[in-house]
Amino acid sequence: MKKWTRWEDYVAGICGLYAALSVIWTKQTGASMALMLVFGILLIVAGVLNLSLPGTPWLEYVQCALGILLFVSPWIGRYYDLTGAAWTSWITGIIAAVVTAAAIKPAVDTQHRMRPSH
Structure with a gap:
């Protein structure tokens, strides 16, 4: 696996960027x-x-x-009142978690291939 080529990690990073920047245009509560x-x-x-x-x-x-933490943060921070902030957290959190979960097995397989045989 080459550096800087995994689309799943780009998607998760973009979800994080969107969540962080969305505090500018969404109503914030809690x-x-x-x-x-x-x-x-x-x-x-x-x-x-x-x-x-x-x-x-x-x-x-x-x-x-x-x-997952971003997804559950509306309940943790008590802003689950269906505001834009809650929806942003739910959507970006679940997308980041799902695409990353799909990338775990390939990462494990790559790690096993990179280990030297004994």
């Missing part, structure tokens, strides 16, 4: 701004790390967990 910024920025970082370090399954698991 802790939505903080949670969307934190999980959005962490998704961007995880996406870049996954793109630069292919075959690192633990990073894929972290990225998937961040997507």
Whole structure:
């Protein structure tokens, strides 16, 4: 697996970017701004790390967990009142989690191929 070629990590990073930037144009309630910024920025970082370090399954698991956390953040931060912030968190979080989950097996397979045989 080559660096900077995994579309799943680009999609997860873009979801993070959209979530983080959407605090500018969506109505924020509760802790939505903080949670969307934190999980959005962490998704961007995880996406870049996954793109630069292919075959690192633990990073894929972290990225998937961040997507799930973004998805559940409206309930954590009490902004589940169907505002634009809640919908943004739900949609970007589930997309990031699903595409990353699809990338976990290829990352594991790549890691196994990269390990030296004993």
